[in-house]
Amino acid sequence: MPQRRQAVILPGRNYGSQGPLFMFSQVALRSRGAHIYPMRWENVDYLCADTGSLMEGVNTQVERLLPQIDFLSSPPVLVGKSIGTAAVSTAARFELPAIWFSPLLTEYPIVQALRRCTAPYLLVGGTEDPTWESALVDELPGEICEIPGGDHGLFLPGRPLTSSAHALADIIEAVEMFLDTKVWRRGFLSEHRHRRCFATLANSLPVEGGIGDAQ
Template structure:
């Protein structure tokens, strides 16, 4: 499967642990740094990766949460047609894509949320309602990240990586510091996937 000539589906070496559905941001594609590093880590930890590519300018007047849910639901349904594809599903999303939090919560799906829109109570509540394992990644220089909400979610059982100087792209004006932040995020994702390796598979 391809999008504009680019592959959208990636298989790990050996037996798959499940599949990760990768939902991008409004202007942050699945090939952008955070999601590309996550893709590599997911494959390394035995997950197949199904990228969701979209053009956010086509959303029109549709509610953004419903628009995102529709795309994620379509990718999920497609995975369930693969042999064993629905056994374990993980959602990985950036910014706009984190509006899939309610979809993940309804199904108890594990999730990695990059720069979730924690200033939106409905989205934060959906993350808090999810029985799945979740990693939240954000920065204090991001106006869409709410540190108090992040602390509440951490107290409720979410894993949280909060970087003091990171903005909504998990970077700064300094190229070297941005690379350092991305390395910190990659290590957090790798460690989180390692901790969930022996997790009990839940039906989806």
């Protein structure tokens, strides 16, 4: 009997489970027969107080949910953004596949947990996001989708809106490829474990400005 397909959505602080990244990811997951469990963080101010509170609070809440969805017999895919990516410790502990949008790579415990992961994961980040480290992700044993000029919301400020739309399309293409080749495999899986997926953006220009409000 085939396993039930499941996914847990782990939002950011100001980026909810209906944001574009999650909305299209959930369509991709549902089209593959997955049941979706969106998380709602409790006491967000506590989670964001410091690194210790973030790691303890996020993972405690996620691990409280897992027994309710029979995760041992049907391991879910974790899909998180920003503070939600702190759940990488849970992914490493229970060998769960994951998709991490705008992972907080400036947080040492998150990077260490990524190094411990044995299940496949996809990292998606923008080069203008201060929490993204291009050189670091090349050393990690995961799949990579890097958006040139993308900020923490994976938006391209200062460029035509169509550039951000094209970047979103590239991200969702990477998500679907990851699901089909690494999680719920359809056909041959390459032995090459480390893939960098660059967005193709026309008329690329240097981006000025800082992080967007979406976290």
